[in-house]
Amino acid sequence: MESICVLMPIPMNAYLERQLEKRFNLFKLWTVPQKAQFIKDNADSVRAVIGNATSGADAELIDALPKLEIVASFSVGIDKVDLKKCKEKGIRVTNTPDVLTDDVADLAIGLMLALLRRLCESDRFVRSGKWKLGAYKLTTKFSGKTVGIIGLGRIGQAVATRAEAFDCPISYYSRSQKADVKRDSPHRQPIIGLGRIGQAVATRAEAFDCPISYYSRSQKADVKYKYYPTVVELAANSDILVVACALTEETRHIVNREVMDALGPKGRGPHVDERELVSALVEGRLGGAGLDVYENEPEVPEELFGLENVVLLPHVGSGTNETRQAMADLVIGNLEAHFLKKPLLTPVF
């Protein structure tokens, strides 16, 4: 396969690059000074493009590469790939679902805790020496808060399982109601020989799939999540709103002004419509926001920088060594399968 030309437009991951270079003729576009000319010169040889959450394959790139057979995205989101054009031209598309679900759900819980318990602000409080002048202010409890999830797919369900361990009632919105949604985590068992706090910690750790050493008999009955047929109703009945759906034309700005107002000043959650989010936060109509994804990355609205009720992460939901390696292996596996004419491992189509 060494002769097969694969185009990577931007740097993504060193391990992925090494593995691609071992198997294919990898073109690292960012290292080339004359990019447009390079694409022109190699238009008849590039057969695969590697995408990610930042860079995909738009109509212009697809049209410029007549021999393109597959776009393999190093991400679960494929909103940067012109899917319609790929379909028209018979170009295969793959992504990296499942392997990143745990990390993204872990981070969603991390954002909720960081926001409500003001972890980042508390850290700044200690570092700045302000603690010496007095105790830090009280924050907001997370356990037991109502969590509303937009999109109960793999990631949404993983967030739900974790939030359940914090005794948060879960509700969700999706295009259609799911039949019998049940928690699918391992049986939750009471802890023997640990005190109340130890039990609470163990329950939470269990929801992150961490093995717990002490447990016994009784088993929690399956729990059904409450379904709301609109995002506004979900928001109106939630303390925290989690956006866990794919970005599509249908879901762009799904969290709009009406939804933010329904969530209200006690509500905290990630967003989609950034301009509305900034106004809602600045005007105090929304209690806070924990963000990992932005409309125009890496640009982040600067009005957010001065707000303490906001936690800002640089799109790192799947950003652990373990998961990025698993994602890279999946990209390679998909490319190999395609060029060996075997079934794709994780096809979008």
Ligand SMILES: O=CC(=O)O
């Ligand atoms: O945003 C990250 C991804 O789509 O994997």
